[in-house]
Amino acid sequence: MHTGESVRVTEGPFAGLFGSLDEVLEQRVVIIIDLKGRPVKVEMDQDWVKPSPRHKSVSPIVPLQLRSSA
Amino acid sequence: MADYAGKLVRVWAFRESPPEFQRLFPGGGDADWVAHAPVSERQYAENSLLRWRPIYPVRSMELADRSVVYWGAQTEAMASLAKWGKPVSASPEGQERRRGVRVQIECPSRYETQSEPKQLGIGQTIDLGSGGICFTTESLLPKNIEATLWVKWPVPLEDAVPVELRAVGKLVRAEAMKAVLQMERLSFSIEDSLLTDGEKPRQGGAPSPA
Numbered sequence: 001m002h003t004g005e006s007v008r009v010t011e012g013p014f015a016g017l018f019g020s021l022d023e024v025l026e027q028r029v030v031i032i033i034d035l036k037g038r039p040v041k042v043e044m045d046q047d048w049v050k051p052s053p054r055h056k057s058v059s060p061i062v063p064l065q066l067r068s069s070a
Numbered sequence: 071m072a073d074y075a076g077k078l079v080r081v082w083a084f085r086e087s088p089p090e091f092q093r094l095f096p097g098g099g100d101a102d103w104v105a106h107a108p109v110s111e112r113q114y115a116e117n118s119l120l121r122w123r124p125i126y127p128v129r130s131m132e133l134a135d136r137s138v139v140y141w142g143a144q145t146e147a148m149a150s151l152a153k154w155g156k157p158v159s160a161s162p163e164g165q166e167r168r169r170g171v172r173v174q175i176e177c178p179s180r181y182e183t184q185s186e187p188k189q190l191g192i193g194q195t196i197d198l199g200s201g202g203i204c205f206t207t208e209s210l211l212p213k214n215i216e217a218t219l220w221v222k223w224p225v226p227l228e229d230a231v232p233v234e235l236r237a238v239g240k241l242v243r244a245e246a247m248k249a250v251l252q253m254e255r256l257s258f259s260i261e262d263s264l265l266t267d268g269e270k271p272r273q274g275g276a277p278s279p280a
Contacts, residue, residue: 012081012103013119013128013142016260030078035114040117042079045086 001051007031008052012044020051081105081113091139094131099145101256109136121227125258126150132252145258146149147235148200151175161231172199177221179205181251184216193248195221202252203237213244220249222261232261 001007005021009031019033022041030043083093088152098104107115114150119140120128126147130140149171156174168278174197183189195204211217216238236257243250 010259011257012083013105013122013140014081014257017118033118035118038114040079040111040114041077042081044081045083048081 001029001046001049007049009033009044009048010050011048014042014044016050019049021049040042076108077110079105079107079111094128094139095141097143098141099143101144103142103144105140105142107138107140112136112138121231122258124225125223125233144258145200146259148173148198151198172174172197175224177224179203179219179221181205181207181211181219181249182216184218185212196248199230201240202239204243204248204250206245206247207244207249210246211241211244211249213241215241217241217249217251223250223258227260229265232262234259 001021001024003021003023007019007021007029009015009017009019014033017033019031019042021029022032022044023030025043027046028043029046029049030041032039033042033048034040082088082091082104084095084098084099084102084104085100091104091106092098095104105115105119107119116138119142120130120144122128126145127143128140128152129143130138132138152171152173157172175195177195177198178192179195180192181190189209189211191208193208196204196206198204198221202220205219205221217240219235219237219239221235221237223235226232233253236259237251237253237255239252239254241249242252
């Protein structure tokens with residue numbers, strides 16, 4: 001798994017929730033989960049998360065560049 | 071005590087949690103979890119941590135810095151189930167070897183054996199106990215092999231969110247159309263299975279979604 005990848009929590013109290021991988025530590029990972037509309041960093045066992053293609057991870061906000069027509 | 075300040079919510083399997091947290095909950099078991107939420111994240115994390123209470127007890131303890139440690143007693147889920155199913159009595163011949171709570175309740179299930187050739191199938195539970203689950207099978211499964219069983223739990227979370235039990239263990243009994251899984255690990259998850267949504271437990275008066 002790599003940083004930014006979409007994951008699903010399979011065990012523990014957040015089981016069933018989706019998030020994106022923020023950091024990979026030794027045996028542990030930090031994922032960002034949307035809780036009550038706010039992104040929260042949660043650290044848990046690496047075995048408790050699985051890659052998930054079903055979830056759209058939060059993309060960094062890129063300013064939209066508008067071009068005026070000449 | 072280690073420094074748990076910051077904005078990180080942390081969760082562990084009970085036995086892997088910091089010893090000072092384990093000491094807060096002396097009854098903790100292998101299948102249980104422990105979580106720590108710093109004060110800044112508490113209001114966001116708490117809902118998700120406490121939502122399991124219809125399934126198993128979740129207890130909490132506030133620390134001096136107002137952060138909170140939570141203990142999810144997944145091992146007590148079977149005892150909590152007792153009120154929804156018909157209790158199974160011990161055999162009159164005294165051959166009943168299983169201990170603890172055991173209830174007769176039919177829940178949709180699916181299974182997968184771990185040794186090759188893997189066998190997959192669907193069925194339903196016959197009875198569930200704190201040590202094992204008796205369930206129907208599509209064929210005769212080999213005995214003494216590891217298997218995973220998913221059970222559509224008869225009690226949903228609030229807002230009727232369906233829950234699934236994943237139990238891993240050994241098949242200690244196997245007959246033509248049924249088997250008994252002795253649970254070594256269990257975990258609950260929001261249901262994400264091949265079970266049909268319309269299926270409901272047919273016995274035991276499980277609560278209907280509100």
